Amino acid sequence: MKKAKTISLNVGIALALFAVFLVPAASATTVSIGSTIVGEGETGVVSLMVNDVTDLGGVHVNLTYDASVVNVTALTNSDFDSKPNLYKRGHGWVLLEGGQYESGLSGSVKLCDVTLEAVGKAGESSYLNLTDIDIETFTYPPTDIPIDEVINGTFTIKPVTPSAKVVINEFEQNPPGDDSGNEWIELYNNDSTSVNIGGWKLINSGGKVVTIPDDTVIAVHGYWVANWTNGSLEDSNEYITLYNATGTEIDNTLTAADGNNDERCWARYPNGIDTDSDNDWKYQTSTMGETNGVPVAPVDTTPPTTNVTAPPTLWPGKPDETTIPSGTPLPWTSEPVQLWFFRTDNSDSGTGVAYTNLSLASESVADLVNVTISNNTWTWETNLSKGKNTTVPGTVGEYFNVTISEECNATIEYYSVDKNETPRVEPKKNLTVRIRFEIPFSEVTPGTRYTANVTHDLIEPANEGKDATIVFFAETATIDSKPYYVLDINKSVGGTEMYVGINETAENFTMKRLVMKNKTGKIMDLTFNPEYTMLNYPLWVGKTWTSTINVSGTVTYANNTTIPINIITTEIEAKVTGEENLTTPYGELRCLVVETNAGILDTGLSKPITITAKYWISADEKAMIPKYQSYINGNLTEELVLK
Template identity: 30%
Template sequence: MNEKENRVKTVVIMATAILVLMSMLPAMVSAQGDVKINEIMYNPSNDQGDDSDMEWIELYNNDADAINISDWTIDGNQIADRVMEPGDYVVLARNKTAFDAYYGALPGSVIDVTLGLKNDPGDTIVLSNSTGAEIDNVTYNASWGADGNGKTLERTATGGWAESLADGGTPCKLNSVTIVAPYSPWIPPMIYICNITVDAMTPENVGKNATIGLFTSAEMIDNASYYVVSISKPTDTTKMYISMDDENEDFLRKRVVREVLGREISNLTFDPASVGRDFPLWVGKTWTSTANVTGIIVNETGSAIQINSTAVVAGKVTLDVVSVPLGTFRCLVLENNVSYDVAGVPTSYVGKFWRSKQNNKLLVPKYQSYLHGNLVEELELIEVIPPTFLNASDNNTAINATTGEFLVVSLEGNPTTGYTWEVEELNEQVLQQIGGIVDVPESDLMGAPSMQIATFEVVGAGNATINMVYHRPWETDVEPLDTFTVNVTAS
């Protein structure tokens, strides 16, 4: 081999070695990266164990590259050799054995580290890299919460800190306070136009459109008013009857009815109403409830089967990014699994709603239902038809509306004073009120003002007037404190 060939061979070997070293670099170099202190258990509850057993700190790698945290320190205490891949969690536990016994297997690493976190008034935690440079620090205070109640302090999406919604916190999982859907006693009526992508019961529906009506009507069951969530397809309609439990912050499901080609094929009533949503909702939230379910289901032969069974309803919340014809959305996925017996045979039905909020609008980008674990129905969002919102600035004005449109009137009030808004007589050939006046307090403080909301559906063409008065209903001979009037021309 001549000298030139030797030089070429040497260059190739060196280049190959450099490439190999470069490929190993993320795992070898202690780069600072974007590693954050993400969750803190500084004062476990008595049920969880002593501080000496159950204190822990969670780190999260928010970087696009792997970060070697070997020889890093937390409050001057060394962290064992570890490489954090992008999106990895690492728990630094004061007692790994006790931690593992309490939390079980987790999708992340747990490392024994010397800790001694102060409870009251708080402490400062410093994360440093192998050179001693500070990577992150948190000065927490017991007034933030998680002080002996079994919760943790979690970093929020905006970089602040809040008490975890989950008992025990969320080690090696998305923080419970990252995406939270709070309870509201009122949901605006919305219409969603969806593409039918799966329909196992009626395959000819695939490719056609379905309409989801969210809280677009109200009906009475046993002298109580329930909002209706409807799913209408070319051949069939499903209605779910929903009420709100303000005290427990739950959405309750009382009845589910399904019709195919105008014939009722199922009608199930839950007593007590089952918990469909247990607010606040956050990723990882679960709940269960039981109810007696009665009614009928029509089988394949057309025979009606009487149902009288105990239903177990299990709910859970997960996170998903979903792409549908309307766009791509980051969603909370709300899943309800309803299990009960039909003629002695165990039956399992699952409904899944993808929930997202965009520009203050509640969206349902996707819906699925399953029977015995098999996907039988899937809808993907094409179009959103929101209501028309009116407020005090629209008083004494005139508007145009179309049949099928919803009008939402929001007015300030304070029912604790005895005053409330009330709708006077309507031309129900043109406008119909959906449910009653809903009171949405501005805060939890006693006597706090609120928004009082009335919802109307345009049901026919013509002229109608929305007249509302703010008064004490028992003071019949007293002029109202305020009034609201809008003239509606419907086509």
């Protein structure tokens, strides 16, 4: 029995362990691109992969690179039904997209193989960075798939192995104390193999020669020091030439002066450099038999700077080069807005701008706005949204433009990042672009005539359903020695006359006199002094204006009792209350609704009168006012609709 229990226990343990191994580890979805090394002018292929993914329906990724080093020439071998192409690309970037038609993809999925061509020089390399990445499921509606890691790649052009060379690397022409016997010349083997320098000669500017002993060998990247034994080197205007055993010149120094009896001498810096320039040499403490050192790159501690400018028409009173301060709401406009972005990394240790990120700030009224990003050589149609960066790589240059054409109230957030090994990130900045629908001022040609349907007429119900003729400014009338245009609404019975002033400078229409008639004659005849502003252009939703006026005239009631209105002061309030699309004989018209309200109170009246007029205004000159309504004390008295 004990044996049976032991077997059962062991089996139980084994099953438990087996069950543990059967539990799958949590997958981590990664998006990666490979790296490659090629020769000058050669091509290489890297794979762009989505790994450990389930039910993948679509991929959107922006590949950025240094266009001076590498170019993308082909996209092949995609696992997707809808395969990526090279249609959406610019200087230093290409947008890669893949999608599925019938089913999702799982496991390790290849977006494509990317063929890369070396266009730079030997030894140069470029980042292959994946930005602006979206991956989503095949489900409908699709959902975003979280990305655990993005693995970027590199493209490297193999350096050309320089021709091996022995150089005069350092020389001491004026050592401490006596020169004789203490002067020396150091040679350095910059070759990949050891070099036999036996029989080579060192000759100074005075023609004195020191011959290197036979079978003298310098090891790979090794040093050999020759004591100058033929007299003394000159302390000024001295130069030394190295010849091989056949008399061929191998190297020479700069013409040097050393007036200091100390440990300093002339040395190639960085160690072994030879560009045939005096700039290869540095006067420094001697390092005989050892490396002369290399420059220490300064640490980049300064982030890049991004400045934005806009045209003076949008940024009033400022020239094009004036930077818009962060946090600025630009003035409202009805025209497309173009912003100039200029990014720099100007510190002494600056590594250059790697990329600039654009997005909509969390406080932006707009959640999404379409933009065009461009410079002189490329154009990119994309959008900005909240919580998602649109990346403009540094390879497109210091300048780029962002153009917004659609109506919006969008706060754009932006910052740049440098190429430092530990990237320096610019503090986020923002500005707000505000574009709205506006109707500009335009004149109506005198004599313009419309036909409208009278859909409501409280004063003369017999007019309802019949046509009215609206004639713009065919007649003029002089009031208080000033000419006004007559807007005449003629109905089957009665009508309305408006005496209108046109001010091109102020861009407005004013009302001087209002006459309403029925079959018996005038029922209202009011004069406004000064005239009040009917329409104050340009118009946009929310715009308001007021006019303080004196009103005089007469009002006739239904019993034909006419009451004079003494001169009283009132305020007329006007507001663009909204926007509405109207279907007219001239097509669908986008209109703004303008409402004016005037309250008239006089002791001669039995009760106060509130007069309201509503105008549907379009930008179409053929149908400037396709709809009109008037109210008295809140009751609709008249409605005309263009037909």
